[in-house]
Amino acid sequence: MFIYSTQTTEVVNAIKKHVRSNTALISIAEHTDIDVEGLIQELNKEGIAFMGGIFPKVIHGNKIFEKGIVANTLHNIEKLFVIRGISYKNYRIPPIDFKDRDYSLFTYVDGLTSNISHFLNRLYLNYGMETTYFGGGAGSLSLEQKPCVFNNEGLFEDAAVVGVMRMTSRIGVKHGWKKVDGPFIVTKADGNIIKEINWKNPFEVYRSVVEKHSKRKFNEHNFFDLAKGYPFGLVKKEGECIVRDPLMVNESGELICVGEVENNAVVDILNGNKESLINAAKSAAAECIYQSENPRKAIIIDCISRILFLEKHFDEELNAITKLIKDQYPDVSIGGALTIGEISSYGEGFLELYNKTTVVGMFEL
Amino acid sequence: MKIENHILTILQLYEYAMAIGKSLDYNESCNNFIRLILKRKNLNAAWILSNENNKYVCKYSIPFGRKSIVKTQPDLNNLLHGIDSFELFNNNALALSTAPIKLKDGHLAVFNLKEEGYLFLYSKKNNIDAQDLSKLQPVISKFMNALKACRVFSDQQRLLKNLEKQNQELSDYAHMVSHDLKSPLRSIDALTSWITEDYYDHFDVEGKNQLNEIRFSVNKMDAMIKGILDYSTIDKNQSETYDVDLYTLVKETVSCMSVPENISVMIDELPKVRGDKFRLQQLFQNLVDNAIKYNDKEQGLVNISVVDNNQFWKFYVSDNGKGIDSKYFDKIFQTFGKLENRKDSTGIGLAVVKKIVHMYEGSIWVESTLGLGTTFFFTLRK
Known part of the structure; x- marks a missing residue:
């Protein structure tokens, strides 16, 4: 359900009517003129269980919105919790008594905090293959870190909200970025900063590849404008690589990415085009539609940098996804968000944080 | 393309x-390596089992598991023992x-990690094949050696901790026993002293x-308790170090000792060393005391001297006494390691000497010839 109103009471009533006694998943576009802390208070007064995040943009149906609220129903919630202090790595993942049935875990994490990969590792260590994983990074497109995830306990920065449901879900993950050059070795890295590639200054290596391929030159002001089309890919054995988005270059020529890069990681430099990205998004949708049996809702987690790259063509990507879903399941509701980092277990493998990727989840009961 | 794939694999x-x-x-080492393998190869789980006392104990797992022990059974043993380096099971x-x-x-x-057990890599889908495993094998061997290093390091750490704990317990025990024993000993001393004063004349010769x-036994026990206390506190109460003129110190020490007339103590020029006056005095006093005590010659000689030995001074205290059988060279430095049951010997003196020398990062040893005499050598850092 999409909520246009910015009146707290109206928003609360709409959510209450939509989710009834279930839990609400609330995705708020960052420019929505609403007092989120006031909303939390009112939802609590009404006894509504909820979790949510504030995102650069939100998705409802086949449209994206810079303002507005998308509410989804999370049925059969087993556990709802918040993990605070993600960057400090000092927290406890609560135990869950998983029974012999399907579970789905949904999480919104502060996409601009550090050590998100550590948090995902901890989730997987504790819950393993008992559940599927799905979620994304919340935050502002200004890249200024501020409180952006919330649940009944409040609005938080450097935190993640998590909901575990007794529910079957099918997840498709694809990005469509293709290798331009590589492989390279990240000979020195620290968290999300690439400090050396092939024992050389990373920007020098990156620049030589990107300028040659794009036939454009980097200058003081256009790093992201050019780099948004040339992410790194952490090479995996099979399937698509894990994309790392270089956001900026510092005065030492080190590249700052969204998401961590391990020391000695083998990477390619990638590039994409409208066709490859849209086809990948369609594949992600097709992958989960193909596996689904009786989905009730679809949630799309798409990277904000895809819209920055595709610009006006992003509508085509979203249309391609929603059309596939609606063609197969006309009654399924579609919602989601444009995120800073996407979360899923790739092909049911280890839990990962992605950049520049489309993750589509089909949720059944 | 083939070459490119080859490079990528490398x-x-x-x-x-x-x-x-x-x-x-151990855990961090496993996390660094196994987590990476799971990520890069899209695998779902991994664990390490090691065989301990006829049980397979889970030493590590991603994700955390509930079962920590797998009972051995003949079929499982056969299965695992049959794995030479690695095996793939579907x-x-x-x-x-x-x-x-x-x-x-x-x-x-499943990889055989020899003494470190077995490493299991699990894929829900078919993301591992024999060719993969063969390429991984040398890296897994390196991982196995790293686990061995972790185990050895952890054993060493455990041993060190135990030693520290035991040392502390022994020291505490010695301290406690000494103090607890001193109290009744003082009572006995006081009571026998009063009896002597008040009733001495009432005793016959045997009673006296x-x-x-x-009273002699009480004094000896008091000396032993003091010795235990000294020994247990030598390296506990770290005193300040300063320049000590050993020649003056040893000369004063010897002059305070009761040296029999038939024994001559010769002191050569001795250097200044850094240390604590009280400890160094204790060191020389105990050695000279032994040299005097165990001298059976009509004209006893004790010589205290030193030689320059690069970064160390090598001191020696030699005598022309009874000598010590070489089989007792170790025993004499042990606490209560007496060779003779003399009334005036506590058996702690040389143990205290050794501890003081070690405290100053030196070493001590003995050379002796039965009937001719003994020389105790020890070094002190310059």
């Missing part, structure tokens, strides 16, 4: 290899039963002798 093996040996902590219920988590089906690679024997 680089990935390089990445795996570089994740090994970064830590001497939907093998017995192999899957080793998992600390519930698994119904899937693909399992027995009374003297009691």
Whole structure:
């Protein structure tokens, strides 16, 4: 359900009517003129269980919105919790008594905090293959870190909200970025900063590849404008690589990415085009539609940098996804968000944080 | 394309290899390497089982499992013992039963880590094949060695901690026993002293002798307790070090000792060393005291001297006494390691000497010829 109103009471009533006694998943576009802390208070007064995040943009149906609220129903919630202090790595993942049935875990994490990969590792260590994983990074497109995830306990920065449901879900993950050059070795890295590639200054290596391929030159002001089309890919054995988005270059020529890069990681430099990205998004949708049996809702987690790259063509990507879903399941509701980092277990493998990727989840009961 | 794939494989093996040996902590070492393998190869789980006392104990697992012990059974033993370096199992219920988590089906690679147990890599889908395992094998061998290093390091740490604990307990015990024993000893001393003062004339000769024997034993026990206390506190109460003129110190020490007339003590020029006056005095006093005590010659000689030995001074205290059989060279430095049951010997003196020398990072040893004499050598850092 999409909520246009910015009146707290109206928003609360709409959510209450939509989710009834279930839990609400609330995705708020960052420019929505609403007092989120006031909303939390009112939802609590009404006894509504909820979790949510504030995102650069939100998705409802086949449209994206810079303002507005998308509410989804999370049925059969087993556990709802918040993990605070993600960057400090000092927290406890609560135990869950998983029974012999399907579970789905949904999480919104502060996409601009550090050590998100550590948090995902901890989730997987504790819950393993008992559940599927799905979620994304919340935050502002200004890249200024501020409180952006919330649940009944409040609005938080450097935190993640998590909901575990007794529910079957099918997840498709694809990005469509293709290798331009590589492989390279990240000979020195620290968290999300690439400090050396092939024992050389990373920007020098990156620049030589990107300028040659794009036939454009980097200058003081256009790093992201050019780099948004040339992410790194952490090479995996099979399937698509894990994309790392270089956001900026510092005065030492080190590249700052969204998401961590391990020391000695083998990477390619990638590039994409409208066709490859849209086809990948369609594949992600097709992958989960193909596996689904009786989905009730679809949630799309798409990277904000895809819209920055595709610009006006992003509508085509979203249309391609929603059309596939609606063609197969006309009654399924579609919602989601444009995120800073996407979360899923790739092909049911280890839990990962992605950049520049489309993750589509089909949720059944 | 083939060459490119080959290069990629080598680089990935390089990445795996570089994740090994970064830590001497077992869990961290496993996290660094195994997590990377799971990520890069899209695998779902991994665990390490080691055989301890006829049980397979889960030493590590991703994700955390509930089962920590897998009972050995002949079929499982045969299965695992049959793995020379690695083996791939598809939907093998017995192999899957080793998992600390519930698994119904899937693909399992098992590597034999020799003394470190078995490493299991699990894929729900078919993401591992024999060719993969063969490429991984050298890296897994490196990982196995890293685990061995972790185990040895952890054993050493445990041993060190135990030693520290035991040392502390012994020291506390010595301290406590000494203090507890001193109290009744003082009572006995006081009571026998009063009895001597008030009733000495009422005793016959035998009674008087027995009374003297009691007082002598009390004094000896007091000396032993003091010795234990000294020994247990030598390296505990770290005193300040400063320049000590050993020649003056040893000369004063000897002049305060009761040296029999038939024994000559010769002191050569001795250097200044850094140390604590009280400890150094104790060191020389105990050695000279022994040299005098165990001298059976009509003209006893004790010589205290030193030679320059690069970074150290090598001191020696020699005598022309009875000598010590070489089989007792170790025993004499042990606490209560007496060679003779003399009334005036506590058996702690040389143990205290050794501890003081070690405290100053020196070493001590003895050379002796039965009937001719003994020389105690020790070094002190310049």
